[in-house]
Amino acid sequence: MKISFPRMGYSYIALKWLVENMGHECIVPPEPSKRTLDLGVRYAPEFACIPFKILMGTYLEVAEMGAEIILTSGGRGPCRAGYYWVMHNYLLQELGKDVRVVAFELPLDNLKDFWKKVHWIRKTGGLSVKEFIRVLKITWEKLKAIDDVEMRSHEIRPLEIHRGDTTRTLWKGLELLDQANTLEEIEEARREGLKMLESIPRDDSRNPLKIGIIGEIYVVLEPAANHYIQIMLGEMGVQTDRSIYLSAYTRKNTIINLEGDIFSKARPYLNEAPIGGHGVNSIGETVLYAQHGFDGVVQLAPFACIPEIVAKGILPSVSRDYGIPVLTLFIDEQTGKAGVQTRLEAFVDLLERRREQKAKMERLVI
Amino acid sequence: MARVGIPHTLAYFLYYPFWKTFFEALGHQVVVSSPTTREILDLGVEETVNDACIPIKIYHGHVASLIDKVDYMFCPRLVSVRLHGDFGSETFCPKFLGLPDLIRLTFTKAPPIIDTRIDLKKGKKELESICVEVGSRLGNSSQESQAACKKARQVHRQYLALLRQGTMPPEAMEILLNGAKPASREFPPDGLSIAVVGYPYAIYDPYINVGLLNMLAREKIKIYTQDMLSDKILNREARELPKSMFWYFSNRAVYGGLYYMKKANIDGIIHVTAFACGPDAMVDRLLEIEARRHNKPYLSISIDEHTGESGVRTRIEAFVDMLRYRRDKA
Numbered sequence: 060m061k062i063s064f065p066r067m068g069y070s071y072i073a074l075k076w077l078v079e080n081m082g083h084e085c086i087v088p089p090e091p092s093k094r095t096l097d098l099g100v101r102y103a104p105e106f107a108c109i110p111f112k113i114l115m116g117t118y119l120e121v122a123e124m125g126a127e128i129i130l131t132s133g134g135r136g137p138c139r140a141g142y143y144w145v146m147h148n149y150l151l152q153e154l155g156k157d158v159r160v161v162a163f164e165l166p167l168d169n170l171k172d173f174w175k176k177v178h179w180i181r182k183t184g185g186l187s188v189k190e191f192i193r194v195l196k197i198t199w200e201k202l203k204a205i206d207d208v209e210m211r212s213h214e215i216r217p218l219e220i221h222r223g224d225t226t227r228t229l230w231k232g233l234e235l236l237d238q239a240n241t242l243e244e245i246e247e248a249r250r251e252g253l254k255m256l257e258s259i260p261r262d263d264s265r266n267p268l269k270i271g272i273i274g275e276i277y278v279v280l281e282p283a284a285n286h287y288i289q290i291m292l293g294e295m296g297v298q299t300d301r302s303i304y305l306s307a308y309t310r311k312n313t314i315i316n317l318e319g320d321i322f323s324k325a326r327p328y329l330n331e332a333p334i335g336g337h338g339v340n341s342i343g344e345t346v347l348y349a350q351h352g353f354d355g356v357v358q359l360a361p362f363a364c365i366p367e368i369v370a371k372g373i374l375p376s377v378s379r380d381y382g383i384p385v386l387t388l389f390i391d392e393q394t395g396k397a398g399v400q401t402r403l404e405a406f407v408d409l410l411e412r413r414r415e416q417k418a419k420m421e422r423l424v425i
Numbered sequence: 426m427a428r429v430g431i432p433h434t435l436a437y438f439l440y441y442p443f444w445k446t447f448f449e450a451l452g453h454q455v456v457v458s459s460p461t462t463r464e465i466l467d468l469g470v471e472e473t474v475n476d477a478c479i480p481i482k483i484y485h486g487h488v489a490s491l492i493d494k495v496d497y498m499f500c501p502r503l504v505s506v507r508l509h510g511d512f513g514s515e516t517f518c519p520k521f522l523g524l525p526d527l528i529r530l531t532f533t534k535a536p537p538i539i540d541t542r543i544d545l546k547k548g549k550k551e552l553e554s555i556c557v558e559v560g561s562r563l564g565n566s567s568q569e570s571q572a573a574c575k576k577a578r579q580v581h582r583q584y585l586a587l588l589r590q591g592t593m594p595p596e597a598m599e600i601l602l603n604g605a606k607p608a609s610r611e612f613p614p615d616g617l618s619i620a621v622v623g624y625p626y627a628i629y630d631p632y633i634n635v636g637l638l639n640m641l642a643r644e645k646i647k648i649y650t651q652d653m654l655s656d657k658i659l660n661r662e663a664r665e666l667p668k669s670m671f672w673y674f675s676n677r678a679v680y681g682g683l684y685y686m687k688k689a690n691i692d693g694i695i696h697v698t699a700f701a702c703g704p705d706a707m708v709d710r711l712l713e714i715e716a717r718r719h720n721k722p723y724l725s726i727s728i729d730e731h732t733g734e735s736g737v738r739t740r741i742e743a744f745v746d747m748l749r750y751r752r753d754k755a
Contacts (some may be wrong), residue, residue: 080492106706136671137516139703145668149714329526331502331542334519335671363476363705369523372474376530389476 061086063126065114068280069209071307072237073201078130078182080194082184083115088117091283092282097118100392102150108361109391110277111143113284118147122158133148133164138335138366165252200242203306204249208232210304211256217267220260226290228255257342267298268410271348273341274359275367278390279303285359285388286396288403290359295407302344303337321347324392328373338366342373349381356383356405362391384409426452427563429539431493432487433458435480435521436503438594438625439652442601443581444499447556450573451565456495458487459704461632465490470730472531479633479729480626481527487498488528488535497563500525504544506673514546518704537562552578554739588652593638594629596746610642617748618647620685622678622712623697625652625727635734637726640741649691651681658684675704682712686719692748693722695741700729722748744754 062078064071066088076083089095099116107115118129134141144162147403151158166173181191208229216225232252239245270292277283279301289299320330321343332339345356358374360367371387378385386406388399429448431437441457448455460466461483469486488498502525503517516522525540541559545551553574560570580601587597592607599605619641621628627648628634641648651659662680663669670676678696685691694714698705709725716723724744726737 071512104706104710106703107702108706111706133668135514137519137522138671139707140708142668142670148667153714159463243631284638302687328530330503330540331522331526334522336519338523340520347540363701363703363706365519368474368476369527371476372527373523421557 060084061125061127062130063088063118063121063124064130066090066117066281067277067305068282069205069233070202070280072205072233073198075239076201076237077194077198080197081180081182081191082186086121086124088121091117091281096392096409102154104146104342106363107146108139108199108275108364109284110140110275110281110361110373111146112392113277114143114154115147115150115207115279118151118160119154119156122151122156126158129158129160129162131162133162133168135165135168136335138338140336188267193282196296197240197242197245199306200245201236201239204236204239204245204252204370205233206304207249207304208236208256208299211253213289213293213299213301215256215259215261216264217296218261218263218265218288220262222294224259225256225293228259233254233256244402265296268298268354268407268414269300269346269352270407270410271300271302271353271356273302273337273344273348273356275337275364276303277363278359278361280305285390286394286399288357288359288399291400292407293405297407300348328377329369334366334369336364336366338370341367342377343371345374345377345383346381349377349383353383354414356385358385358387360387360389362389364389426454427496428454428456428494429497429499429563430456430458430488430491430536431459431499432484432491434475434483434487434630435626438629440581442576442584442598445602446580447559447573447577448499448563450576451560451563453563453568456491460489461487463632466632466730474527476701477520478703479699480624480702481524482730483626483630483633484524485528485531488532492532492535493537496530497539498535498538500528501559502540502542504542505546506543507546515669515671515676517674518672520703535616539563562666584714589655591649591653593624593648593650594652596597611645612647612742613645616645616647617651617692617745617752618690619693619695619745619748620649620681620688620691621697622651622685623681624674624678624699624702627697627699633699633728633732634726635728635737637695637697637737637741640738641745646745649685651677651684654681654684670704670707672704675708679708683715686716691721692752693724693744695744696723696725697727698727700727 061084063086064074071087075085075087095113095116098119099112103112103115105251126228131144133144144160147160161176163176164172211224212229219225232255235251236245239248272279280303292299321340324346325332325339328342329339341358348356374385431441431444445455465486466483468489469482472489473482473485491498503521505516507515525538528535529538539559539562541555543555553571557567557570576689584597584601587600600607631639638648659677659680662683665683670679682694694716696709698709709716712722726740
């Protein structure tokens with residue numbers, strides 16, 4: 060079967076490997092472009108959020124490229140994302156496209172359905188159970204390695220001497236990972252990628268500002284949706300930490316890892332969890348970033364995203380209590396790169412001024 | 426005795442008789458904000474986070490208008506009103522889930538907020554324990570609260586029965602709480618029937634939908650809404666969909682819409698949706714596609730701060746004309 064999937068950041072490298080090694084043909088979703096968005100905006104409901112529109116466009120593009128099945132995830136709400144696949148199926152049917160969206164719901168909600176779909180994918184690809192598990196394991200390692208390399212790149216970018224070095228090296232590293240087929244090769248590619256990043260000429264005397272990036276998963280993960288905000292900030296000389304990595308659930312060394320912890324941090328502000336999407340997470344993460352000495356937080360959210368609107372209504376109180384500035388960027392199809400850049404520059408200026416003032420106050424105290 | 430404020434919007438239209446009876450049985454005074462007006466809307470727009478939808482802004486406006494008049498603000502956290510054992514897993518829109526916190530952090534001078542979590546699917550006795558909790562916040566013993574709860578439930582049952590008979594919520598409340606006589610309405614035998622689906626706070630609030638129901642009534646059109654259908658009928662429609670939505674009010678609107686689409690005596694469907702309502706982006710398109718498949722005329726009316734009466738009237742008149750023409754042709 061010709062299988063495709065939604066594109067989120069660099070995860071497509073691992074997912075492509077997964078689909079190909081399950082014995083199917085993979086239609087790699089193209090990076091969201093102007094055309095993707097135009098297609099999506101034309102056919103999606105007006106007030107659907109931007110991830111819905113971009114995915115709609117992506118699905119239409121992969122349908123043109125011949126995809127028969129699109130694999131995606133379901134969800135139990137109350138964020139709209141869990142209902143995407145139903146609406147996408149309706150819309151694709153109305154347009155007469157010969158492609159079907161198959162969603163994996165949470166195994167907890169419907170175990171039978173989940174197993175049925177997993178077995179169907181495995182059998183049609185002609186894999187034994189043992190091989191199938193091996194393929195899944197390698198994909199997971201690949202996903203983790205991709206995140207490792209990307210994470211390091213965001214720390215190094217603000218220190219680079221020649222602008223653009225880090226981004227170019229990151230791509231080289233990702234290509235190495237793309238070629239890796241076994242656990243050993245992945246480990247080797249990961250080490251090689253990190254080594255290449257370390258060898259970028261850099262100026263360690265800089266003391267970059269630190270900004271945490273929080274918000275809705277799709278616009279946080281997909282650089283094409285958020286106008287490459289992490290690269291943009293990095294090249295302004297700011298170190299960024301992102302709250303969401305697909306492999307983050309198994310990590311202990313990142314600032315944001317355990318969900319329970321986040322919910323308890325958010326409880327004084329929002330006494331209900333979860334409220335869908337990453338609404339509660341955004342509040343808890345802001346608290347965590349403030350406690351870890353970050354200079355500011357940027358909240359990314361699609362226009363009309365319900366959970367993030369609730370978070371936005373509550374964040375001013377968090378910002379006041381913890382003294383951490385928060386910039387909210389609502390992204391929709393009208394958002395331009397220049398607009399985002401101007402606002403980020405102003406925000407970074409503000410953070411720099413705050414840092415100088417704080418330093419001055421400390422000197423006075425001494 | 427305390428004065429308890431209840432905003433005249435959102436869940437008011439379905440659950441007011443219950444809570445009014447409950448609080449009054451406990452010996453408290455219930456203060457309801459006035460029906461939505463321009464001032465209330467303006468107050469709300471001023472206070473609310475600017476990306477919120479109209480219903481949430483209006484809710485803030487109602488709360489603002491009540492602040493000086495009450496000792497407690499009744500703003501429960503609606504999580505689920507599905508009864509235990511009903512197998513529905515839906516909850517409310519995230520904005521409803523976060524509403525008490527939004528209110529608390531927006532209005533720092535507000536009186537204490539009763540933000541009891543209402544999650545009825547947790548257990549059979551959940552409603553009683555909720556009532557006891559609310560009562561204890563107001564200083565009532567659990568026996569008193571339980572007795573009040575029992576009384577309120579009875580009233581709620583009568584209220585639902587009135588709605589099922591086709592009475593509109595404002596009229597049903599008058600009948601139930603003030604002993605008004607049901608008004609008799611005459612419909613011409615060949616008149617049109619239209620199903621109006623949408624959220625209770627959108628279809629029954631004449632301010633935000635600029636008197637849509639009255640416009641239809643003046644045309645002598647028989648109006649049906651999803652609240653006139655029993656839970657059993659609505660649940661049956663759920664099986665037609667590949668997956669149910671996650672939001673209680675949205676599901677009711679969708680199921681109601683699907684039910685009326687299949688009825689031969691219904692001439693058309695009107696869906697009332699609020700500007701920037703998240704769930705409605707899905708609901709509206711779903712109903713539109715299904716209406717086309719069922720060959721039923723469908724009109725979607727979107728309401729916001731600037732909705733003008735003449736705009737809506739023009740669209741309704743055109744829709745009704747189209748329905749009449751369609752019927753004559755058939």
